[in-house]
Amino acid sequence: MTTIKNVAVVGGSGNVGKPIVAGLLAAGFNVTALTRESSSSTFPDGVKVKKVDYESVDSIKEALQGQDAVVSAAATIAVGKQYPIVDAAVAAGVKRFIPSEFGINTRTVSSQGLKTILQGKIKALDYIIEKSKANPDFTWSGVTTGLFFDWGFRTSGLGFNKDTKSVGIVDSGNTPYFASNLPFIGKAVAAILANPDKTANQYLSVASFTVSQNKLLKIVEEESxxxxxxxxxxxxxxxxxxxxxxxxxxxxxxxxxxxxxxxxDGGDSTKGVELANGLLGLQEEDPRPTIKAFLEGKL
Ligand SMILES: NC(=O)c1ccc[n+]([C@@H]2O[C@H](COP(=O)([O-])OP(=O)(O)OC[C@H]3O[C@@H](n4cnc5c(N)ncnc54)[C@H](OP(=O)(O)O)[C@@H]3O)[C@@H](O)[C@H]2O)c1
Incomplete structure (x- = not known):
């Protein structure tokens, strides 16, 4: 049975990195944050911080000594730069690598435009899978979360404009899609690492809930x-x-x-997807409190 206790997080100061660090700490993991030499990021008490040169396998390998897992929450712009981190993780004997995915399912996405833009993520995970096949003790988990729900409302109102009380609705607005609040993603990552055997070498779909534009509009209208x-x-x-x-x-x-x-319409990305929420012991959430907080300016 594999046990994971020490976890290094790349990009742990970022939008999803912060709640991942919080989720890992809450679940009792020992957390080390890797951060760029040029970074001024800060981290909560209890997190060890190691500055690394992400272009140097040796620098990262040294920082990863004694680590059981690496979670990469690297910025979108840096997902194509994860290769030295992967090489260093293999060399340091890390058992599990979670790459910076945390969006739509890059393994199954059918949109040509998205596939083109997501090449950095797709190729990085292909590389990780290749490394894992060659080094069976080095395992991976991919995590698709759907849209960041609270973050999406905080940054762009998820298309809902509070000032004009207006929203663009694509086609009928009835197509279901997955979305997740950031703290939920932190819990999901912690649950994956707490269950390493059940989650090895798998691409897992998790979501706080399944919504549609019209479902959200209904809640927005009720709450406002x-x-x-x-x-x-x-x-x-x-x-x-x-x-x-x-x-x-x-x-x-x-x-x-x-x-x-x-x-x-006709492009249901939730169709045939079995969420790993049950496997990971994650409870479905209610979108209403986040929408309420958005409308009250409290997000
Ligand atoms: N599903 C969604 O709706 C959604 C939304 C946004 C993002 N995402 C995904 O979530 C993942 C993380 O995104 P994020 O928005 O959380 O990232 P972020 O906040 O933009 O950045 C995360 C961390 O990456 C490091 N970083 C920044 N620029 C870098 C660079 N040029 N090279 C290396 N490291 C750099 C920084 O950490 P240090 O300063 O500590 O080094 C930063 O705090 C990505 O895969 C992204 O595509 C998904």
């Missing part, structure tokens, strides 16, 4: 006590806009492709 204006958006227009942006090297196309992929 007002009728909101909806602006119709057609999913083929989103794909067209994404293609145009991508052809000019503009990666903000991601948002257009993502909305089309998640929200379009």
């Amino acid at each position: 006590g007002a009728k909101w204006t909806t602006k119709p958006v057609k999913s083929p227009d989103l794909v067209k806009a994404g293609d145009e942006k991508l052809s000019k090297g503009d990666f903000s196309a991601f948002r257009d492709f993502l909305q089309a992929y998640l929200f379009a």
